[in-house]
Amino acid sequence: MKQRNHSLRSVPTPGFRFYRTLQVNILVAFAALLILTVLVIVSYTYRQNSAAILQLSRNLIAQVTETVIERTGNHLLPASVMAQASGQIPAVDTLALVDNADLESYGMEILRLYPQLAGFFIGNEQGEFLFTKRFPDGSIGTQVINRGVDPPVRTWTYRDTAGRVSSVETTTDFTYDPRQRPWYVGAKETQRPFWTDVYIFFTDQKPGITASYPVYDATGQLVSVIGIDIALDELSNFLQAQEVGQHGVVFILNDKSEVVAYPGVSLAAPDADTFRPVTLGDLGSAPLLAAYARHQAGAATPFAFEDQGTRYIASFTPFPEAFDQAWQIGIVVPENDFVGAIRRTNQVSLLISLAILFLAIVLAIFVSRSISRPIVLLTDDTRRISDLRLDGNLDVQSPIREVQTLADSISSMKHNLQVFKKYAPADLVRQLLEAGERGQPGGEQRELTVLFTQIGSFAGLMRTTLPEALMLQLSTYVGALSTAVSTRHGALGSYTGDGLLAFWGAPRRTHHAFHACRTALACLEEARALNQQWRAEGKITFPTRIGIHTGDMLVGNLGSAEHMSYTVVGENATLAKYLESLNDMYGSQIVVSEETYRQARLQFHFRPLDAVAIPNQPQPLAIFELLGERGKTPAARVALCERFGEGMAAYQARQWQTAVGIFQSLAYDYPQDAPTQLYLGRCLSLQAHPPDATWRPVTPLEFANQPRMVL
Numbered sequence: 001m002k003q004r005n006h007s008l009r010s011v012p013t014p015g016f017r018f019y020r021t022l023q024v025n026i027l028v029a030f031a032a033l034l035i036l037t038v039l040v041i042v043s044y045t046y047r048q049n050s051a052a053i054l055q056l057s058r059n060l061i062a063q064v065t066e067t068v069i070e071r072t073g074n075h076l077l078p079a080s081v082m083a084q085a086s087g088q089i090p091a092v093d094t095l096a097l098v099d100n101a102d103l104e105s106y107g108m109e110i111l112r113l114y115p116q117l118a119g120f121f122i123g124n125e126q127g128e129f130l131f132t133k134r135f136p137d138g139s140i141g142t143q144v145i146n147r148g149v150d151p152p153v154r155t156w157t158y159r160d161t162a163g164r165v166s167s168v169e170t171t172t173d174f175t176y177d178p179r180q181r182p183w184y185v186g187a188k189e190t191q192r193p194f195w196t197d198v199y200i201f202f203t204d205q206k207p208g209i210t211a212s213y214p215v216y217d218a219t220g221q222l223v224s225v226i227g228i229d230i231a232l233d234e235l236s237n238f239l240q241a242q243e244v245g246q247h248g249v250v251f252i253l254n255d256k257s258e259v260v261a262y263p264g265v266s267l268a269a270p271d272a273d274t275f276r277p278v279t280l281g282d283l284g285s286a287p288l289l290a291a292y293a294r295h296q297a298g299a300a301t302p303f304a305f306e307d308q309g310t311r312y313i314a315s316f317t318p319f320p321e322a323f324d325q326a327w328q329i330g331i332v333v334p335e336n337d338f339v340g341a342i343r344r345t346n347q348v349s350l351l352i353s354l355a356i357l358f359l360a361i362v363l364a365i366f367v368s369r370s371i372s373r374p375i376v377l378l379t380d381d382t383r384r385i386s387d388l389r390l391d392g393n394l395d396v397q398s399p400i401r402e403v404q405t406l407a408d409s410i411s412s413m414k415h416n417l418q419v420f421k422k423y424a425p426a427d428l429v430r431q432l433l434e435a436g437e438r439g440q441p442g443g444e445q446r447e448l449t450v451l452f453t454q455i456g457s458f459a460g461l462m463r464t465t466l467p468e469a470l471m472l473q474l475s476t477y478v479g480a481l482s483t484a485v486s487t488r489h490g491a492l493g494s495y496t497g498d499g500l501l502a503f504w505g506a507p508r509r510t511h512h513a514f515h516a517c518r519t520a521l522a523c524l525e526e527a528r529a530l531n532q533q534w535r536a537e538g539k540i541t542f543p544t545r546i547g548i549h550t551g552d553m554l555v556g557n558l559g560s561a562e563h564m565s566y567t568v569v570g571e572n573a574t575l576a577k578y579l580e581s582l583n584d585m586y587g588s589q590i591v592v593s594e595e596t597y598r599q600a601r602l603q604f605h606f607r608p609l610d611a612v613a614i615p616n617q618p619q620p621l622a623i624f625e626l627l628g629e630r631g632k633t634p635a636a637r638v639a640l641c642e643r644f645g646e647g648m649a650a651y652q653a654r655q656w657q658t659a660v661g662i663f664q665s666l667a668y669d670y671p672q673d674a675p676t677q678l679y680l681g682r683c684l685s686l687q688a689h690p691p692d693a694t695w696r697p698v699t700p701l702e703f704a705n706q707p708r709m710v711l
Contacts, residue, residue, distance in 0.1 A: 035354075045349070057313055057338035061302045061331060064244050065317050069329055072252070073320065075238050078114045079211035079228040084193055086110075086120075086213070086226045097122055097130040097224075098146045107132030108140050108163070110228070116238065118201075118208060118231040123178025124224035127152075133203060133229075137161070143203075145176065176202055183210035183227040195325045198232065198260055198277050207232045207277065209260070235261040245337030249288070253316075255326035257292070259283065287312055291332045304335065311335040443556020443569075448505040449512035449548060449596060450568060450576040451490070451520060453481060455498040456543035456584065465540055473534065474498065477542050480526040488519045493567040498542075501576075503568050506555040513550050513599035517626055520546045520590045547580030548626070549573075550595040575614075578701070579623065586610070586625070587674020594622040605633050607641045608648045609675060612701040620698045625675065640670055651679060652697040656687035 086106075089095070095103060107120035111134045121131035129145035142157045154176070156169040178184050181202065186194040196210045212227040239250045240263035252260040258277040280288050290307040291314035299305075302315035313335055319327040455461070455477075462470065478500060485492055485502040489510050493501040502519070504512030524544060531541040551572030558565050579591045586609050597606050606624040613620045627637050647662035663680035670676055 041353075057335070058302050058304075060338065061244070061313055061315055061333065064248075065302075065315050065329065065331055068242050068244070068250055068331065069317060069319065071242065072238070072329065075116055075235070076211075076230060079117060079230050080193055080195070080213075082110055082114070082117075082120070083211045083213040083226050083228050086122075095122075095224075097124060097128045098144055098148065100130065103130060104132060104142050104157075107142070108159075111140065116230060116234050117228055118234065119203075119229040120227075121178070121229075122224050122226050123181070123184055125179070125222060127177055127179055129176070129178045131203075139166075145174075145178075178225070183212040184225045187212040187214040187225045187227075188222055197254060197256075197325070198258065201229060201231070204231070209235075232261055236263055239263045244331055245333040247337055248331060248333030249285075251288070251330050253280075253292075253328050253330060260327060287332055288330075291330070292316075295330075302331075313338070443554050443558070445552055446506050446555050447512075447550065447552050448503050448555060448568060448573075449516040449550040449599075450493075450501065450503045450553070450573050451485075451516050452496075452501050452547045452576040452580045453499040453523060454496065454545050454577075454580050456545050458498040458542075461540055461542075469539075473539065473542070477527070477530055480530060481523045484522040484526055485519055488522065489515045490519055491566070494565065501567075503555070503573075506568075507566070513548075513596050514603055516548050516550075516596070517592070517600045517604050518629065520548060520626060521629060524589060544589065545580050545583040546590045547576045547578065547582070548590065548592040548596050549576040549579055550593060550599060551575070575621075578614075582609075582612070582623065582701075586678060588625040590626040592624050592626050594624070597622075597624045602630075604629050605638055605641045607644045607675075611698045613698050614701050620696075640666065640673065644676065647679060647683075651683055654686075654690075654695070656683050656690070659683040660687055 097103070103122070107130070110120045111117055111132060117134070119131060119133040121129065123129045127145070127147045129143065131143040133141045133143070135141060138161045140159045140163070142159075144155045144157075146153045146155070151172045152174075154171055154174045157165060158167045158169075160166050182196045182199050183194070186196055191214060194212045194214075196212070198207050198209060200206065201208050208229050208231040210227045210229050212225050214222055215224045215226060217223050235252070239252070239261050242250045242263075244250055249263060251262040254260050254277075256277075258279055259282075260277075262278075262283060280292055287307045287310070290305060291312065294303060294305050294314070295301070295316045301317065302313055304311060304313050306312070311334070312332055314330070314332045316328050316330050319325060319329065478495060481500055482492060485500070489508060490502045490504050491506065491508075493503055495501075502516075504510055504515045504519075523546060527542060527544040531543075534541050549572060553568050553570040553572040555568045556566065558567055558569065575593065579593060582591045583589060588609065591609065592600075592606065600606075605627045607627060609623045609625050611620040611622045627633060627641050643662060643666055647659050647666065650656075650659035650662060660680065660683045663676055663683055666673065666676045667680050
């Protein structure tokens with residue numbers, strides 16, 4: 001079982017001592033005493049002031065409630081007054097509702113004088129009806145229902161904002177009967193001025209209320225009913241304009257606990273095919289529900305309560321009896337709207353006290369910081385060192401000898417580790433530490449992907465190039481490839497003179513085949529860039545060849561107790577080197593095994609190269625060339641990959657003529673493609689000299705007598 005090797009930041013240092021600890025403790029105790037004193041004084045002052053301001057707020061909300069009720073009454077009063085006044089017009093009981101221009105003008109004048117009114121109308125016992133209505137754009141419409149003809153006729157006359165007739169609509173297809181509406185029925189039954197409850201206006205299909213007044217003739221018989229509408233939207237807008245504190249809400253409820261008016265909200269909710277009045281629950285306001293629950297429980301108004309951590313003041317006051325409806329006006333306002341100012345004053349007082357406290361201890365803080373800052377910097381630097389991040393030089397100067405000695409020692413240690421880092425792959429060591437490796441000999445069997453790189457014809461380059469120049473170029477080359485590996489989650493196993501070995505899947509478990517293929521493409525790009533630069537400088541270039549294989553292999557620490565390498569061993573590890581060597585045979589750059597292809601084929605473009613027979617292996621090994629990453633590969637190379645695959649399929653099926661045709665076409669389009677030239681020659685030879693029935697599309701690969709690598 002592996003045990004995680006903790007980094008420096010999680011290992012307590014025995015005997016660690018923070019200098020001048022006593023001074024810091026005295027500073028903290030002194031500051032705590034002053035803060036406690038300030039808080040007690042400020043808290044006492046705040047509580048006393050808050051009690052006084054809360055009492056004042058209760059008185060204020062009572063006054064506000066009275067004012068809002070008065071304003072609301074004044075807002076609604078014109079509807080009732082004008083309905084009753086209209087009922088006192090001389091000979092009103094004999095007025096004709098049809099073709100009565102004066103009565104229409106009278107209704108329009110009422111709407112002009114009182115913007116809060118939505119409509120003026122008269123309905124009589126014969127079912128005739130005259131209705132003057134205000135539309136949202138300020139225009140006026142007049143509806144007249146004439147039941148003196150057969151069939152009855154309804155006429156709408158529309159006027160623009162200047163009062164000019166814009167259109168007239170006449171129809172006999174209507175169902176409206178004023179005698180069945182709530183305002184008519186209520187006035188008729190009560191035989192006095194009547195206020196409806198909330199209902200849906202027939203014309204607008206919007207909620208509202210109506211003030212109606214019955215008109216009787218000299219014999220006491222009901223002749224007609226006069227009504228005036230107030231839309232609840234208008235009443236809600238009126239309430240929205242009533243300011244109670246900064247966040248207070250004013251609303252009106254009826255005796256059914258339904259919301260009659262609420263600032264800025266449409267107060268009718270769809271219920272199947274009809275509408276129903278909105279309840280407090282529909283508004284989704286937890287403070288309103290909590291306030292109403294307290295009110296129903298008998299709390300004396302005004303009262304304070306708390307909801308979801310916020311304190312509120314609420315009042316519920318019934319409308320005057322003269323209004324003839326059991327309505328009540330509710331007000332809920334956050335307590336902070338009234339005591340916020342005193343709280344801010346207390347906060348200012350607290351800040352002043354803290355400023356005095358700050359001035360008293362600022363010198364001590366400065367001294368303690370001058371002592372602790374070097375230690376903090378050194379601690380951060382040691383944490384970076386524990387993560388093997390050795391870049392940068394920390395210049396620490398301290399008047400304390402012990403601190404300065406520690407700083408010099410850490411600087412020397414960091415320099416020595418920087419030298420040591422050049423002989424060991426720091427990224428691999430960091431991965432081993434993260435994976436909990438204990439640094440002891442041993443290993444385990446895992447599926448990994450191994451990448452092996454080598455420079456083509458390197459032996460010839462060594463004979464024709466000065467050793468010093470060759471080593472400098474080679475160091476630059478290997479460094480670029482090493483960076484490509486380490487930045488793509490790879491582990492550097494070893495350098496092989498003119499190349500390197502890297503692997504994925506250990507110690508960090510990753511999508512190893514994917515990362516290995518991406519790294520191989522990145523290595524080629526790095527090599528191309530360097531070769532282009534060297535070619536311009538007149539230097540030799542390094543043709544790069546890469547082999548990649550995925551399989552089970554042994555990975556772990558190999559070596560003695562004094563010196564170990566974290567590497568991979570086994571036939572599968574060795575196979576990557578032989579795949580790299582096949583590039584010379586096929587003229588390719590990146591050869592991968594079938595298992596690597598299988599795991600990465602959805603992310604990259606591959607073309608089949610061959611099937612090779614390896615000694616001591618029961619089955620031939622299919623090999624592929626990695627051409628590029630999907631979505632980033634030029635269309636020409638993608639087309640080459642697809643057409644080459646078709647040619648290989650024909651070759652493997654012994655369809656020599658078809659294969660020759662495909663490879664000849666590819667050779668014409670891609671004359672520099674070496675695998676195409678290779679297979680064109682093979683297919684021409686097989687076409688000229690067809691093999692017997694035992695032929696298989698497998699190429700023998702002889703390396704059984706070569707030395708086995710330990711990578």
